[in-house]
Amino acid sequence: MDCAARGGGGDAGEQQPEMAACAGNRLDLPVVELASPDLGAAAESVRKACVESGFFYVVNHGVEEGLLEKVFVESRRFFELPMEEKMALLRNSNHRGYTPPYAEKLDPSSKFEGDLKESFYIGPIGDEGLHNDANQWPSEVHLPSWKDTIKMYHATALATGKRILSLIALSLNLNTEFFENIGAFICPSAFLRLLHYPAEVDKSDDGNYGASAHSDYGMITLLATDGTPGLQICREKDRHPQLWEDVHHIDGALIVNIGDLLERSTVHRVVAVGKERYSVAFFLDPNPDLVVRCLESCSSETCPPSKPLSWPEPRLLCFDTWQSSSKNVNLQILFPKHAEEQLYMFKQGIYTSSVTV
Ligand SMILES: O=C(O)CCC(=O)C(=O)O
Ligand SMILES: [Fe+2]
Numbered sequence: 001m002d003c004a005a006r007g008g009g010g011d012a013g014e015q016q017p018e019m020a021a022c023a024g025n026r027l028d029l030p031v032v033e034l035a036s037p038d039l040g041a042a043a044e045s046v047r048k049a050c051v052e053s054g055f056f057y058v059v060n061h062g063v064e065e066g067l068l069e070k071v072f073v074e075s076r077r078f079f080e081l082p083m084e085e086k087m088a089l090l091r092n093s094n095h096r097g098y099t100p101p102y103a104e105k106l107d108p109s110s111k112f113e114g115d116l117k118e119s120f121y122i123g124p125i126g127d128e129g130l131h132n133d134a135n136q137w138p139s140e141v142h143l144p145s146w147k148d149t150i151k152m153y154h155a156t157a158l159a160t161g162k163r164i165l166s167l168i169a170l171s172l173n174l175n176t177e178f179f180e181n182i183g184a185f186i187c188p189s190a191f192l193r194l195l196h197y198p199a200e201v202d203k204s205d206d207g208n209y210g211a212s213a214h215s216d217y218g219m220i221t222l223l224a225t226d227g228t229p230g231l232q233i234c235r236e237k238d239r240h241p242q243l244w245e246d247v248h249h250i251d252g253a254l255i256v257n258i259g260d261l262l263e264r265s266t267v268h269r270v271v272a273v274g275k276e277r278y279s280v281a282f283f284l285d286p287n288p289d290l291v292v293r294c295l296e297s298c299s300s301e302t303c304p305p306s307k308p309l310s311w312p313e314p315r316l317l318c319f320d321t322w323q324s325s326s327k328n329v330n331l332q333i334l335f336p337k338h339a340e341e342q343l344y345m346f347k348q349g350i351y352t353s354s355v356t357v
Contacts, residue, residue, distance in 0.1 A: 027053075027233070027245040027246060027247060027248070029049065029053060029055050029056050029057060029247065030045050030046075030048060030049040030056045030057070031056070031057045031058075031059055031250070031253065032045050032046055032049070032056055032057065032058050032059070032164075032167070032256075033058075033059055033060055034058045034059065034060050034061045034062065034160070034163055034164070034167075035060035035062075036060075039167070039170060039176070040170070042167050042170075043167045043168075043170035043171040044171065046164070046167045046168055046170075046171045047171035047172070050168065050171070050258055050262070052235075053233065053235050053266060054233075054235075054257055054258050054265055054266030055233055055247060055255065055256070055257045055266055055268075056255075056256050056257075057250055057253040057254065057255055057256070058160070058164060058222075058253060058254050058256055059250075059252060059253045061160045061163075061253075061254050062156065062159060062160050062163070063153070063156050063157065063160055063224075063254065064156075065252060067149070067152060067153055067156060068153070068224055068280075070145075070149045070153075071149055071150065071153045071194075071224075071280055072224075072226055072278055072280070074143065074145065074146045074149050074150060075120075075194040075196070075278055075280065076196075076278060077142075077143055077146065078120060078138055078143060078146065078194065079118060079120075079194075079196040079278075081138070081142065083100070085138075085139075085142070086098045086100070086118075087100065089120070089136045089138060091103075091121060092134070092136060094123060094134040095121055095123065095191075096121050096122060096123045096134055096135045096136050097120065097121060097135075097136040098118070098119070098120050098136075099118060099119045099120075099121070100118050101114070101115075101116055101117065101118050101198070102114030102115070102116075103118075104117075104119075105212060106211055106212045106213065106214035106269075107209075107212035107213045107214055107269070110208075110209070110212045112205065112207075112208040112209075112212075115208070115209055115210060115211050115212050116197060116198055116201060116205060116208055116209065116210045116272060117195050117196060117197050117210050117211055117270070118195075118196050119193050119194060119195045119196070120193070120194045121191055121192070121193050122135050122150055122154060122191065122192040122193075122194075123135055123189075123190075123191050123192075124187070124188070124189065124190050124191075125151055125154055125155075150192065153192065153280070153282075154190065154192050154282070157190075157192065157222055157282040157284075158188070158190050158282075158284065160222060160254070161190070161220055161222055161282065161284035162179075162180070162185060162284075164220055164222075164256055165179045165184075165219065165220060165284070166178075166179070166180075168220075168258075168262070179286075183287065184219075184286035184287065185286070185287070186287045187287040188284060188285060188286055188287055189218070189283075189284075189285040189286065189287065190282070190283070190284050190285070191282070191283045191285075192280065192281070192282050192283075193280070193281045193282075193283065194278075194280055195211075195277075195278065195279045195280070195281060196276070196277070196278055197210035197211075197228075197230065197270060197272070197276065197277035197278075197279075198272075198276060199274060199275050199276040200274075201272055205272075208272065209269050209270060209271060209272065210230055210269075210270035210271065210272055210277065211269055211270040212269055213234065213267050213268070213269040214267065214268070214269070215259065215260055215265035215266060215267050215268070216257060216259040216260070216265060216283060217259055217260045217261065217265075217285075218259040218260070218261050218283050218284065218285030218286075219258070219259055219261045219262055219284055219285050219286060220256055220257070220258050220259060220262070220283075220284050221256065221257050221258075221259060221281055221282065221283050221284070222254050222255075222256055222281070222282040222284070223254065223255040223256070223257070223279060223280070223281050223282075224254055224255075224279065224280045225249055225255070225277070225278070225279040225280075226277060226278040226279065227249045227251075228249075228273065228275050228276070228277035228278075229246060229248070229249070229273055230270045230271050230272070230273045230277050231246070231247045231255070231268060231269075231270055231279075232244040232245060232246055232247065232268060232269055232270070232271060233245055233247055233257075233266050233267065233268045234266070234267045234268070234269075235266060237267045244269070247268075259283075259285070261285065261286075
């Protein structure tokens with residue numbers, strides 16, 4: 001079972017006055033060294049990043065630069081195909097495939113028809129021998145090396161994502177194997193999403209976003225960009241006016257952000273910068289039958305834990321339809337600073353797809 005709409009789409013939700021980051025107000029997000037033998041220091045820096053902004057960079061992350069370059073080449077090749085060829089791979093009921101411009105509106109309150117981006121989703125890659133790969137793949141005649149490159153990146157990003165989650169576990173004084181041990185990775189919902197943002201926009205799209213404000217709803221997202229600016233975060237979404245800060249590009253680094261499932265997601269968006277932009281997002285979420293609840297060590301009287309949640313069937317999870325906590329597989333999560341928001345994603349119904357195609 002896969003998740004419904006990817007990305008997010010519930011939280012930011014407001015067309016309020018806002019400030020862009022002032023020039024010179026450089027956002028210095030932590031850079032985490034993933035190959036460091038000093039796991040304690042790396043975990044501490046992850047913890048600081050998660051508590052303070054929910055966004056950080058990782059370097060020495062195990063993704064070869066050459067592989068990433070190939071992914072961007074293949075991505076460009078796909079998005080340059082004629083629209084009818086892309087539409088032939090339109091996102092299917094398993095949420096794999098192509099979404100054209102305007103197909104998604106990550107911020108449901110946006111006054112525009114949809115976001116400017118187009119994208120392509122690749123879900124968990126099955127063993128073809130077992131016929132369980134629900135992905136759609138472009139024709140090998142047109143794009144002969146596409147599938148192998150994308151599969152390679154999916155596997156590499158999954159390994160990197162698991163390493164980051166082991167540091168997150170450590171940062172919470174848990175065993176590095178915590179997520180592995182509770183079964184979060186038995187069959188993880190690992191979705192790769194290729195994204196393409198147009199350079200030119202029609203007059204009617206003045207003020208529209210490449211990707212409107214949202215938070216990602218899963219555990220962590222690994223983001224690679226082609227270096228073109230546009231990504232912004234809002235660290236305090238309830239502040240008025242909102243302050244949006246640019247996440248700048250660091251050569252060779254991946255951008256990591258934590259999602260709603262870790263209770264400390266950060267609202268972000270991609271603004272149109274008058275230049276074409278490519279990015280590749282990898283969403284690492286646990287296997288679908290995991291029960292989610294707050295870690296005891298992250299709760300207190302003032303920060304009571306939420307009741308356990310099944311993942312990712314939130315449509316069933318209104319306040320009055322709690323699942324029992326009796327399952328022994330529990331993903332118990334974190335960062336109590338935002339415990340009061342534990343349920344906001346469900347209240348907002350962000351799993352209800354905002355896809356209009
Ligand atoms: O393209 C980007 O930089 C961000 C994409 C994103 O936030 C998403 O797809 O959830
Ligand atoms: Fe996102």
